[in-house]
Amino acid sequence: MEALHQAIRERGRVLSEDILKVDNFLNHQIDTQLMAAVGQEFAKRFQDQSVTKVITLESSGIAPSFMAANTLDVPLVFARKKKALTGSEDVYTSRVYSYTKQELNQVIVSKEYLAEGDRVLIIDDFLAHGNAALGLTEVVEEAGATVVGVGAVIEKAFQEGRTQLEMEGYQVESLARIESLSNGEVTFIDEVVTNK
Ligand code: G4P
Numbered sequence: 001m002e003a004l005h006q007a008i009r010e011r012g013r014v015l016s017e018d019i020l021k022v023d024n025f026l027n028h029q030i031d032t033q034l035m036a037a038v039g040q041e042f043a044k045r046f047q048d049q050s051v052t053k054v055i056t057l058e059s060s061g062i063a064p065s066f067m068a069a070n071t072l073d074v075p076l077v078f079a080r081k082k083k084a085l086t087g088s089e090d091v092y093t094s095r096v097y098s099y100t101k102q103e104l105n106q107v108i109v110s111k112e113y114l115a116e117g118d119r120v121l122i123i124d125d126f127l128a129h130g131n132a133a134l135g136l137t138e139v140v141e142e143a144g145a146t147v148v149g150v151g152a153v154i155e156k157a158f159q160e161g162r163t164q165l166e167m168e169g170y171q172v173e174s175l176a177r178i179e180s181l182s183n184g185e186v187t188f189i190d191e192v193v194t195n196k
Contacts, residue, residue, distance in 0.1 A: 007022075054075070097131055127161040
């Protein structure tokens, strides 16, 4: 997706061989026009899957998921990492370990918002090791619902997330696939560019 590649090139910063900072448009400040286009692209890629719900993990997954759900005309559910004060006791849960942040997070979804028969599209901001997406697949399947696929805004293709998800049989669609962050440069799959 060219507009996203351009945002990464012009507004992203390579922090290390593993980490890309995109606070300018995705993880802190949100470029709403870009996120609208991102959401519409996800909706297009999964339009034939009879999606009934989009699910993401708070917080950075919410912005790109919103317009996908809006375009598909289905609800968006965000899984919480902590129980809400007013939350129901009746929840589906899983745990995900973040290699990047080196922390264990819970994934919590109220049983009210996932039902057997739902066809669920999982969307997240980054696909790295795949743990967040796998944690979300667990809660969807615990509910007896079906995962129709996984969408990631930015895939770090040099980490094993896609392989993990494809091995489980899930369709994976990412809108920017990064081959490498070596030497302070972003290299997209099929494209070589220099980062600031
Ligand atoms: P995984 O879910 O694919 O296994 O990824 P991993 O555990 O490695 O990373 C989990 C968290 O780190 C996620 O945020 C993810 O968005 C973020 N992350 C991973 N790689 C990068 C990167 O290169 N740059 C940035 N900016 N973030 C990265 P989270 O814990 O869900 O936090 P939140 O921002 O959604 O609240």
